[in-house]
Amino acid sequence: EAGVVQSPRYKIIEKKQPVAFWCNPISGHNTLYWYLQNLGQGPELLIRYENEEAVDDSQLPKDRFSAERLKGVDSTLKIQPAELGDSAVYLCASSLSRGGAVDTQYFGPGTRLTVL
Amino acid sequence: AQSVTQPDIHITVSEGASLELRCNYSYGATPYLFWYVQSPGQGLQLLLKYFSGDTLVQGIKGFEAEFKRSQSSFNLRKPSVHWSDAAEYFCAVASYTDYKLSFGAGTTVTVRA
Numbered sequence: 001e002a003g004v005v006q007s008p009r010y011k012i013i014e015k016k017q018p019v020a021f022w023c024n025p026i027s028g029h030n031t032l033y034w035y036l037q038n039l040g041q042g043p044e045l046l047i048r049y050e051n052e053e054a055v056d057d058s059q060l061p062k063d064r065f066s067a068e069r070l071k072g073v074d075s076t077l078k079i080q081p082a083e084l085g086d087s088a089v090y091l092c093a094s095s096l097s098r099g100g101a102v103d104t105q106y107f108g109p110g111t112r113l114t115v116l
Numbered sequence: 117a118q119s120v121t122q123p124d125i126h127i128t129v130s131e132g133a134s135l136e137l138r139c140n141y142s143y144g145a146t147p148y149l150f151w152y153v154q155s156p157g158q159g160l161q162l163l164l165k166y167f168s169g170d171t172l173v174q175g176i177k178g179f180e181a182e183f184k185r186s187q188s189s190f191n192l193r194k195p196s197v198h199w200s201d202a203a204e205y206f207c208a209v210a211s212y213t214d215y216k217l218s219f220g221a222g223t224t225v226t227v228r229a
């Protein structure tokens with residue numbers, strides 16, 4: 001069974017440029033998560049989707065970050081414009097059920113963003 | 117809100133020696149507890165989880181963890197470490213009413229020959 005797929009794996013951009021990350025969850029998983037992982041820290045949730053609905057985006061900096069999950073499958077996370085402090089690893093995860101804490105979240109390899 | 121503390125930032129252990137990683141959580145009710153491992157360039161992989169029942173939980177790769185409510189701890193152990201166990205380990209907590217995983221800062225494990 002294929003795991004969570006993310007692309008690109010690495011991205012280097014200049015500050016103020018836009019950037020987008022793509023995630024394809026495990027087939028059949030209707031809950032999708034985007035996490036931010038700063039160097040030396042654990043992941044922090046940015047947004048959670050149940051199917052195509054963003055049910056929790058309270059931690060997403062909406063002035064520059066946006067996300068979408070069209071058709072309830074793939075998802076894209078965008079930053080526009082990027083700032084130096086956005087340099088981090090962006091992780092996507094998915095789980096089978098409707099986001100219950102008891103469900104195992106399966107993580108992708110992440111996208112490492114460097115903003116110069 | 118729940119939180120997790122992993123007191124050890126970095127641990128070095130000899131191959132074949134035992135390993136114990138500490139995790140302390142803060143949560144008012146019964147927590148759901150997890151240990152994840154992250155190898156370089158890889159995503160997080162679930163090692164084991166505790167929801168209820170037996171407080172000694174067995175996981176993959178020979179790992180186990182013990183939930184101690186009185187100490188608010190969920191320490192991870194492995195009797196004999198292999199070089200492939202070198203990675204970063206994260207403890208996480210969630211509640212039944214809040215799906216969010218709150219992660220600790222992680223412990224980096226180095227295995228020396």
